[in-house]
Amino acid sequence: MHDQHDRRFSGRAERLRSPERIALLDVDRVVELSLDGIDARRVLDVGTGTGLFAEAFARRGLEVAGIDPSESFLELARRHVPDGTFRAGTAESIPFDDRSFDVVFLGHVLHEVDDPVRALREAGRVARRRVVVLEWPHVVEDQGPPLEHRLTRRAVERAAREAGLGPVEFTRLPRMELYRWAIPQGRGADA
Numbered sequence: 215m216h217d218q219h220d221r222r223f224s225g226r227a228e229r230l231r232s233p234e235r236i237a238l239l240d241v242d243r244v245v246e247l248s249l250d251g252i253d254a255r256r257v258l259d260v261g262t263g264t265g266l267f268a269e270a271f272a273r274r275g276l277e278v279a280g281i282d283p284s285e286s287f288l289e290l291a292r293r294h295v296p297d298g299t300f301r302a303g304t305a306e307s308i309p310f311d312d313r314s315f316d317v318v319f320l321g322h323v324l325h326e327v328d329d330p331v332r333a334l335r336e337a338g339r340v341a342r343r344r345v346v347v348l349e350w351p352h353v354v355e356d357q358g359p360p361l362e363h364r365l366t367r368r369a370v371e372r373a374a375r376e377a378g379l380g381p382v383e384f385t386r387l388p389r390m391e392l393y394r395w396a397i398p399q400g401r402g403a404d405a
């Protein structure tokens with residue numbers, strides 16, 4: 215059996231920002247779809263790494279925060295996004311209050327976490343409007359993680375149901391898969 219931590223990205227930080235990866239990830243389109251149709255002001259980038267997506271959200275004028283278990287990645291994220299708030303933390307135990315962010319984004323992270331159900335439940339807890347997950351498709355490719363580390367669409371959707379998220383909106387991008395869940399409004403005092 216795999217040690218869960220085998221799944222964690224262990225490459226060099228520069229690889230997270232290589233031009234090839236940025237093109238593959240379709241960063242601007244992903245950010246656009248994450249914000250589409252909602253009036254978002256605050257976003258949390260879970261598993262932010264070097265802050266690639268946090269930076270793209272900040273370019274759109276959003277207030278951004280990011281968490282990651284890796285202090286060395288967080289240092290780089292702070293350099294790239296000086297106005298962002300970056301804290302050490304894991305997706306399974308997000309160090310922010312309930313409903314603190316309009317959008318909670320997990321970019322290439324869900325397949326690395328120890329407990330996807332807990333991670334999605336936590337994302338739903340701190341989100342006010344939407345939870346977004348960007349993942350690799352479940353196919354063998356030269357780039358990205360090996361097949362056994364990738365999540366099937368069925369596994370992601372099952373984890374989300376168990377986490378109490380509602381119906382999913384699934385989008386197949388040229389090289390990636392994007393999942394969006396709306397947070398029901400009318401929950402909590404500020405709804």
Ligand SMILES: C[S@@+](CC[C@H](N)C(=O)[O-])C[C@H]1O[C@@H](n2cnc3c(N)ncnc32)[C@H](O)[C@@H]1O
Nearest residue numbers: 223230261262263266284304305321322326327
């Ligand atoms: C492939 S990198 C993606 C980084 C960034 N989202 C991006 O797309 O550039 C995966 C990131 O998830 C982080 N990570 C691993 N396990 C995590 C967990 N349980 N909770 C939050 N982040 C985690 C890693 O430290 C790493 O920064």
